[in-house]
Amino acid sequence: MNAGDPMVYAGAVGLILIGLFTVITRRNLIKIIIGLTLLDGGVNLLLVAVGYIQGRTAPIITPAHPDTARMVDPIPQALVLTAIVIGLGVTALGLGLAIRVYGHYNTLDTRKIRGLKW
Amino acid sequence: MRAFIGFVALSLIAVGLALALYHIPFGQDRMDVARDYLARSVRDTGAPNVVTGIVVNYRALDTLGEVTVLFSASLGVGMLMTWRSPGGGRPLPGASLIVRRGAGFLFPFILLFGGYIFVHGHLTPGGGFQGGAVIASAFLLLYLGIPGYLLARRPLAAIESLTGITFVAIGIIGLAVGGYFLNNFLPKGSVFSLFSAGVIPILYMVIGLKVGAELAGVVANMIGGGEE
Amino acid sequence: MIYIALLVVGMLGAGIAACLLRDLLAAVVAAAAVSLILSGFFYLLQAPDVAMAEAAIGAGLTTAIFVIAIRKTGRHEE
Numbered sequence: 216m217n218a219g220d221p222m223v224y225a226g227a228v229g230l231i232l233i234g235l236f237t238v239i240t241r242r243n244l245i246k247i248i249i250g251l252t253l254l255d256g257g258v259n260l261l262l263v264a265v266g267y268i269q270g271r272t273a274p275i276i277t278p279a280h281p282d283t284a285r286m287v288d289p290i291p292q293a294l295v296l297t298a299i300v301i302g303l304g305v306t307a308l309g310l311g312l313a314i315r316v317y318g319h320y321n322t323l324d325t326r327k328i329r330g331l332k333w
Numbered sequence: 334m335r336a337f338i339g340f341v342a343l344s345l346i347a348v349g350l351a352l353a354l355y356h357i358p359f360g361q362d363r364m365d366v367a368r369d370y371l372a373r374s375v376r377d378t379g380a381p382n383v384v385t386g387i388v389v390n391y392r393a394l395d396t397l398g399e400v401t402v403l404f405s406a407s408l409g410v411g412m413l414m415t416w417r418s419p420g421g422g423r424p425l426p427g428a429s430l431i432v433r434r435g436a437g438f439l440f441p442f443i444l445l446f447g448g449y450i451f452v453h454g455h456l457t458p459g460g461g462f463q464g465g466a467v468i469a470s471a472f473l474l475l476y477l478g479i480p481g482y483l484l485a486r487r488p489l490a491a492i493e494s495l496t497g498i499t500f501v502a503i504g505i506i507g508l509a510v511g512g513y514f515l516n517n518f519l520p521k522g523s524v525f526s527l528f529s530a531g532v533i534p535i536l537y538m539v540i541g542l543k544v545g546a547e548l549a550g551v552v553a554n555m556i557g558g559g560e561e
Numbered sequence: 562m563i564y565i566a567l568l569v570v571g572m573l574g575a576g577i578a579a580c581l582l583r584d585l586l587a588a589v590v591a592a593a594a595v596s597l598i599l600s601g602f603f604y605l606l607q608a609p610d611v612a613m614a615e616a617a618i619g620a621g622l623t624t625a626i627f628v629i630a631i632r633k634t635g636r637h638e639e
Contacts, residue, residue, distance in 0.1 A: 221359045223602065226569035228350050230595070232343050233576040239339035243638040245585055245630060249592050252623060253576050256599050259615070263606050266367075269360030273607040274371060275458065276381035278525060283371040286383070290367045292608045293387040297399050299614045300462050300544070304406030306623055307551045310630040311413035314555075317634040384610045450613070458609035466617035473625050548622060555629045 223264045230257030244313040244323040248306060255302040259295045266291030379521035379530035380455035388460065389533045389540075393515040397500060400543055404497070407547040407554075414554040428478050436478025443471035451541030455530045461537040465544025472549040476556055484553040489546050496543035503532055503539075565605075572598040583638045589627040596620040 230253055237250025266288035272280055274289035313323060320328050357363075364371075370391065371383055378386040388396055428436075451464030475482050507516030515536075522529030572595055579591035596619035603612035 221354075222565050222569050223606070224354050224359060226572055226602070228347065228354070229569075229573045230576050230599075231350070232347055233573065233580055235346065236339055236343055237580040239342065240336050241580070241638075243585070245627070245634065246580075246588065246638055249579055249585075249588055249627070252592055252619070253579060253595060256595060256615075256619065259611070260599055260602055263603055263608050263611060264359065265357055266608075267360055267606045268362050268364075271607065273458070273609050274383040275609070276375060276383070276524075283374075283383075286371055287607045288364050288367045289370060289383040289387055292384050292611050293392065295603075295608070295611050296384065296388060296460075296462060296614050297395065299611070299618050301399060301402055303466075303548070303618050303623055304403045307555070307626055308406045308409045308413075310555070310626055311410040314630055314633050315413050323634055323638075382610070459613050460610065463610070463613040463617050466614070466622055470617065470621050470625075473622070552622070552626065552629075555626050557633075 223260070223267075227257050227261035227264055230254075230260065233257075242325045244316060244325065245310070247325075248309045248313065251309065252302065252306055255298070255305075259298055259302075262291045262295050262298075375524055378517060378533060379524060380533050381525060382455055382457065382460075385455045385460055385533060385537065389455075389536050390515075390517055393504070393536065396540065397504070397515075400497070400500065400540060403544065403547050404493070407493075407551050410551050411554045414557055428480065432478050433480075436474050440471050440475055443474065444468060447471065447541070447545065451537050452534060453527070454537040454541075455533045456525065456527070461540030462544055464541040465546075466548060468541070468545030469548030469552060473552050476552065484549060486550075486553075489550050489553075492542055492546040493550070496539045496546070499539050500536065500543070503536060507532070568598055568601060572602075585631050585636055585638055586628070589624060589631065592627070593620050593624040596623065 234250045234252075234254030234257055237253060238247050241247055241250060268287045271285050271287045274286045274292065276283065316328060317323055322328065370387060374383045374386040375381060378390040380386040380390065447464040447467035449464075450459040450467060451461045454460030454464070472484060476484075504515040507518050508514045510516060510518040515532075517531040517533065519531035519535075521531050528534070575591045575594040575598065579588045579595060582588040582591060596615060600612045600615040600620060603609075603615055
């Protein structure tokens with residue numbers, strides 16, 4: 216990480232947009248869930264990037280680095296740790312629903328599933 | 334039409350995010366409450382890993398909520414997947430000899446690694462969630478490597494319930510001893526040693542076992558071979 | 562600087578591949594690549610806890626349950 220590196224922001228926003236595009240335009244349910252995981256990853260990266268501070272170390276105190284004034288913001292990291300685990304729960308539940316839908320309609324295409332098309 | 338609406342919505346969101354991020358320069362110090370957490374973490378919680386201090390001590394109630402959400406998701410997957418769908422559910426093909434032997438050989442070491450990660454959660458990077466995920470991936474390896482492997486449902490459910498009860502019980506003991514829920518009532522010990530930081534290692538161990546059992550249960554339910 | 566640019570381009574490329582590939586298995590592998598590069602970013606942004614969680618959960622378990630779900634449904638997006 217060099218001085219003034221906003222490219223990480225560009226990556227995070229790009230990932231959010233790709234995820235949203237996938238969710239909006241794809242018609243396969245599993246593809247939509249893949250889009251949700253991409254969106255999730257982009258938001259997580261954005262949060263951690265906002266908490267990053269130039270030239271500081273990870274928020275773990277060791278005998279060699281006891282100076283807490285030289286550490287990055289730990290709160291976004293704690294938040295994102297939670298978000299990643301919840302993201303897995305959401306993905307698993309979504310995939311379970313998709314498998315059930317496939318068992319019922321024998322397709323994952325949202326156009327052919329009654330009540331899901333727009 | 335759909336793609337057009339998508340592009341319009343995406344450009345609006347892109348402009349909004351760009352405008353917002355323009356006012357948040359990258360890599361600047363804008364800590365507020367975090368400065369306090371960093372300065373007081375070792376004194377308050379005894380955990381040198383400040384992220385662990387926040388997750389398991391300052392914001393432990395949120396972590397209880399998170400574990401509950403994960404439990405609900407696991408429960409939902411279990412309820413959705415017990416009804417066998419007519420089309421799906423082909424049995425997994427048999428793995429080769431190397432994969433079978435390798436899975437059996439590596440399984441205890443992966444479990445040990447997961448346990449190491451969550452036992453040392455207050456000292457080094459890692460903790461209950463990462464260790465739990467590693468333990469769940471050990472069971473995934475068994476499913477992939479050993480044909481016809483069935484994860485016993487009862488011990489898994491027992492671990493899940495017992496760890497959940499333990500989490501809440503530790504919180505209530507803290508309420509009784511120190512006056513607030515999930516109070517760190519045990520002695521802090523000396524910093525940087527394994528047995529330090531009061532209830533944090535115990536709580537993270539509980540979280541690790543619970544997350545491991547829940548994620549292994551999710552994998553078992555998704556594969557659909559866990560029926561008794 | 563150039564490493565960061567390469568990582569960003571690689572991550573976005575894998576994301577676009579995950580969006581556009583018709584073969585769902587290939588799309589899931591591309592999404593796993595995104596997770597792996599994300600984990601590297603978390604490490605570079607001084608968040609080792611988050612990097613471990615993303616590598617174990619995002620790149621590992623999520624991919625596994627996607628593959629299981631694709632096995633139980635169809636592999637190709639019609």
